[in-house]
Amino acid sequence: MGRWGHRLFEGDQDLDIASEINDTFEDKVPLSHLVFQTDMLAPNYCKVYYQTEAYAAELAQDVVEMRQKLDAGLGNKLFDIYRAKEHEGGSFGLGSGKYRLILVGALVMRTGAKIRDSDLQHLRELVPQIHSSPGFALPIFDAGFRDPGKAQFLAALDHYTPGTPRNYSEPSCFTCGKVEADSGKVLLRCSRCQGAYYCDTECQRAHWKAHKPACIEPEKQWSLNV
Ligand SMILES: [Zn+2]
Numbered sequence: 020m021g022r023w024g025h026r027l028f029e030g031d032q033d034l035d036i037a038s039e040i041n042d043t044f045e046d047k048v049p050l051s052h053l054v055f056q057t058d059m060l061a062p063n064y065c066k067v068y069y070q071t072e073a074y075a076a077e078l079a080q081d082v083v084e085m086r087q088k089l090d091a092g093l094g095n096k097l098f099d100i101y102r103a104k105e106h107e108g109g110s111f112g113l114g115s116g117k118y119r120l121i122l123v124g125a126l127v128m129r130t131g132a133k134i135r136d137s138d139l140q141h142l143r144e145l146v147p148q149i150h151s152s153p154g155f156a157l158p159i160f161d162a163g164f165r166d167p168g169k170a171q172f173l174a175a176l177d178h179y180t181p182g183t184p185r186n187y188s189e190p191s192c193f194t195c196g197k198v199e200a201d202s203g204k205v206l207l208r209c210s211r212c213q214g215a216y217y218c219d220t221e222c223q224r225a226h227w228k229a230h231k232p233a234c235i236e237p238e239k240q241w242s243l244n245v
Pocket residue numbers: 192193194195196197217218219222
């Protein structure tokens with residue numbers, strides 16, 4: 020099991036669950052394609068392609084098409100199916116139905132599709148029931164959120180606007196999860212590791228204890244698995 024970041028969809032766990040969600044209907048909903056840009060095993064030519072404008076245009080088109088499908092009824096069906104199965108597995112276990120439902124919410128927000136108020140409310144109630152690790156966790160215990168991913172999910176919920184896609188690969192504050200569009204602030208980047216972002220020095224200070232072990236200068240980062 021690998022992980023290359025602490026936020027949503029920056030680890031195999033999340034991507035595996037996203038692929039599972041793709042297969043919910045016979046007519047597949049390839050939602051995982053909308054979050055798959057950061058896989059550390061992607062060959063180099065793919066990573067280069069992900070930086071191009073051609074890819075950005077293709078992705079934006081995919082997001083619109085997927086939103087239309089979800090708004091036409093598949094979105095509500097997804098919530099119905101995964102809410103019915105949310106008690107499968109424990110909150111800590113890998114097969115946790117609750118965490119899977121969180122990712123259904125994250126993927127639907129990725130497209131900006133409509134979400135019923137009752138589902139939004141339910142997602143909010145689920146978040147505190149999911150295990151979250153402050154920083155490093157051994158792969159065997161690596162289920163659920165890492166704190167920066169949890170904050171990212173909560174900020175996505177708070178700022179959810181139907182019709183506006185939420186892009187999880189955009190930089191977000193590691194403490195409060197906000198992206199620049201939420202706060203109107205240009206995010207600061209940790210000057211040492213270049214890998215963590217914050218709204219301001221206050222958010223940076225709040226996360227320092229958890230971030231310190233992972234804060235390694237880029238040239239010394241020999242291990243990809245965080
Ligand atoms: Zn912040």
